[in-house]
Amino acid sequence: ETGVTQTPRHLVMGMTNKKSLKCEQHLGHNAMYWYKQSAKKPLELMFVYSLEERVENNSVPSRFSPECPNSSHLFLHLHTLQPEDSALYLCASSQDRASGGLGGEQYFGPGTRLTVT
Amino acid sequence: GQQVMQIPQYQHVQEGEDFTTYCNSSTTLSNIQWYKQRPGGHPVFLIQLVKSGEVKKQKRLTFQFGEAKKNSSLHITATQTTDVGTYFCAGLTGNQFYFGTGTSLTVIP
Numbered sequence: 072e073t074g075v076t077q078t079p080r081h082l083v084m085g086m087t088n089k090k091s092l093k094c095e096q097h098l099g100h101n102a103m104y105w106y107k108q109s110a111k112k113p114l115e116l117m118f119v120y121s122l123e124e125r126v127e128n129n130s131v132p133s134r135f136s137p138e139c140p141n142s143s144h145l146f147l148h149l150h151t152l153q154p155e156d157s158a159l160y161l162c163a164s165s166q167d168r169a170s171g172g173l174g175g176e177q178y179f180g181p182g183t184r185l186t187v188t
Numbered sequence: 189g190q191q192v193m194q195i196p197q198y199q200h201v202q203e204g205e206d207f208t209t210y211c212n213s214s215t216t217l218s219n220i221q222w223y224k225q226r227p228g229g230h231p232v233f234l235i236q237l238v239k240s241g242e243v244k245k246q247k248r249l250t251f252q253f254g255e256a257k258k259n260s261s262l263h264i265t266a267t268q269t270t271d272v273g274t275y276f277c278a279g280l281t282g283n284q285f286y287f288g289t290g291t292s293l294t295v296i297p
Contacts, residue, residue, distance in 0.1 A: 113192070114231070114276065114287035126283055161230060176221060177278075177285075179230040 074098040075180035077162050083186045084152065092147040092183050094162030102126075102167045103145040104177065105137060108159040120145065121167055152187045159184050192279045194288030202296050207264045209291035211277035218280045220253055220260045225290070226273040234262075234275075267295045 074097045084090050096103060105117040119127040120139040134156075136148040145162055159182045165175035193212045201207050211220065219238045223231035235244055237253035237260060244251045250263045260279075264271055274290040 111289075113289045114278075116285055116287075119283070129284075163231075176233040176236055177223075177231075178233065179223075181230050 075162060075164055075178050077160075077180035077183050079183055080181060081184045081186075083188060084149070085188055086152060086154070088152075089148070089150040091149065092160055092162075092185075094145040094147075094180055096143055096145075096162075096164035096178070096180075098164055098166070098178060100164035100166045100175075100178070101142055102165045102175070103139060103142075104163040104165075105145065105147050106161040106163065106179075108161055108182070114161070118147075149185075152185075154187050157185055157187045192277060192286040192288045194277055194291055196291055197289060198292045198294070200294045200296060201267050203269060204266050207267050207271070207293055209262050209275050209277075209293075211260045211262075211279070211288050213258045213279045213281075213286070215281055216257050218257075218282075220257075220280070221278045221285075222251060222260075222262055223276045223278065224273050225276065229273075231276060264293075267293070269295050269297055271295055 076095050078093045102121040104119050107115045107117055116129055117131045118137040123139050134151050138146040161182045162180040163177040165177045167175045191214050195210050219236055221236045222234040224234055225231045235251050240257050241255045242253040248265045252261045272295050274292045276290045277288040278285045
């Protein structure tokens, strides 16, 4: 186990539903990430939180909304998703520089397999 | 925009043969990391390279970072069936990690 847990592991939702993905890290890290992994595409970085502040938001549609209440927990709130949003959503954490600069090795959770119908 | 290209996309080798995957960035990287993802699993960190021209070894795996810090390679000597999976590089530029598309390795017993 990597010390990063994600729930649920599988999720099927309709386009009008609202759901949330949860990530928890037990490693004492100070940065957390959301990635999207689709077939035949590179891992896409969606959001980064370092020291509980959002550092990067790579032009992700507003139907994805992250929340980082503390350094151990990260949520991804989902609403009115599209079928093309079906993918594996991976959470990761790392221990980065105290100034908030990234660069540490990332520990990934098992992912949530999301299907939008 | 920033891209990290990785080749080949797929590689099938006989057990015991060597394997190499290459990563190329359009811009200079601060560091590069390598990850392995087994089928049905999640990426697992293998190594990080920071210095220009750096070479690191882990048993049968050899990692290199180019002199210009724009490319990297992972070489596996005498592959085993346990090496099966997808190998990703991830390059750091500023505060952004860019993952390569991955190389899927199949090892034929």
